[in-house]
Amino acid sequence: MNFKRFFSRPASAPAARERLQVLLAHERVANGDSDLLKTLRDEIMAVIAKHMQVDGDKVSVKMERGASVSTLAVDIEVPFDGGKKAA
Amino acid sequence: MGKVIVVTSGKGGVGKTTSSAALGAALAQNGDKVVVVDFDVGLRNLDLVMGAERRVVYDLVNVIQGEAKLAQALIRDKRLETLYLLPASQTRDKDNLTPEGVEKVITALRKAFDWVICDSPAGIERGATLAMRHADVAIVVTNPEVSSVRDSDRIIGLLDSKTLKAEQGERMEKHLLLTRFDPARAERGDMLKVEDVLEILSIPLLGIIPESMDVLRASNVGAPVTLADNKSAPAVAYFDAARRLKGETIPVTVPGDKRGFFGKIFGRKAA
Numbered sequence: 193m194n195f196k197r198f199f200s201r202p203a204s205a206p207a208a209r210e211r212l213q214v215l216l217a218h219e220r221v222a223n224g225d226s227d228l229l230k231t232l233r234d235e236i237m238a239v240i241a242k243h244m245q246v247d248g249d250k251v252s253v254k255m256e257r258g259a260s261v262s263t264l265a266v267d268i269e270v271p272f273d274g275g276k277k278a279a
Numbered sequence: 280m281g282k283v284i285v286v287t288s289g290k291g292g293v294g295k296t297t298s299s300a301a302l303g304a305a306l307a308q309n310g311d312k313v314v315v316v317d318f319d320v321g322l323r324n325l326d327l328v329m330g331a332e333r334r335v336v337y338d339l340v341n342v343i344q345g346e347a348k349l350a351q352a353l354i355r356d357k358r359l360e361t362l363y364l365l366p367a368s369q370t371r372d373k374d375n376l377t378p379e380g381v382e383k384v385i386t387a388l389r390k391a392f393d394w395v396i397c398d399s400p401a402g403i404e405r406g407a408t409l410a411m412r413h414a415d416v417a418i419v420v421t422n423p424e425v426s427s428v429r430d431s432d433r434i435i436g437l438l439d440s441k442t443l444k445a446e447q448g449e450r451m452e453k454h455l456l457l458t459r460f461d462p463a464r465a466e467r468g469d470m471l472k473v474e475d476v477l478e479i480l481s482i483p484l485l486g487i488i489p490e491s492m493d494v495l496r497a498s499n500v501g502a503p504v505t506l507a508d509n510k511s512a513p514a515v516a517y518f519d520a521a522r523r524l525k526g527e528t529i530p531v532t533v534p535g536d537k538r539g540f541f542g543k544i545f546g547r548k549a550a
Contacts, residue, residue, distance in 0.1 A: 203468020205475065206468070216429065216432050219432065223433060
């Protein structure tokens with residue numbers, strides 16, 4: 193490797209970090225708590241469906257593991273007139 | 280009752296066996312009674328790293344299958360009288376490990392020793408899941424490198440679901456041991472930083488073991504690195520990690536860039 197290239201080379205560790213963060217966010221859902229998440233998703237959906245119309249594809253349930261606490265993020269896209277009770 | 284520790288990683292070659300031997304010796308050097316158990320049935324190596332390869336008569340599989348008593352299979356270290364090794368079988372395969380057999384052996388060892396250190400094989404198959412099954416504490420050995428971090432994440436998931444503790448609804452205590460760390464490369468931005476790995480894996484740090492020739496040198500002569508050269512940088516890092524395992528609070532230092540200006544210029548090694 194020549195001298196100039198050595199000094200102009202961009203750091204590669206930030207790329208490693210970002211790629212891992214994206215990949216592991218997916219893999220954790222796919223591997224680990226998949227049963228739990230699926231159950232949560234179905235039950236949350238059932239409760240919400242009692243009161244408003246929600247499209248099943250527009251619900252995302254994510255579990256993030258933290259050092260002392262884990263967070264459960266539930267993201268539900270509600271349509272404009274979703275407040276009306278499902279017919 | 281002793282504590283059962285699993286040393287695991289998912290990925291191979293990251294330093295599980297080196298770390299099992301070094302931590303086991305460090306705890307024994309402190310006077311604790313320690314047994315290190317090799318779970319890598321078919322590919323044993325802990326005996327070689329600990330310099331006991333010519334003293335293996337019976338192994339874990341012999342004990343599980345009732346062909347030998349536990350006391351016959353245990354090998355006492357020649358240098359430390361409180362350090363023992365239970366070797367894996369070299370000729371049989373991992374199917375010879377049964378959950379009931381492993382449970383019996385671990386229960387017996389737990390009664391006789393302060394620390395039972397289970398050196399897990401790589402992978403996530405039977406050998407690895409049985410090694411972690413009875414653990415009270417897990418040490419996840421990780422290199423600051425993408426494939427190792429990914430596999431560690433997977434192993435953490437298994438520790439939280441497939442162990443006895445997890446099944447009983449208890450929390451598995453997990454610690455990260457970051458090995459083969461090169462502070463100069465991390466500083467240049469070409470190696471994941473300690474904080475990066477900690478943020479991604481979200482488990483507390485037990486220690487940082489620097490990339491070092493001393494580790495290879497120790498395995499060449501068949502001594503845990505904490506015995507081979509107890510003043511070397513990796514040995515000091517393992518001693519600190521062992522004290523943290525015992526519950527002491529010691530700040531974790533990023534292993535030494537103690538080289539001065541000239542050292543940095545002339546001492547750059549191809550690690």
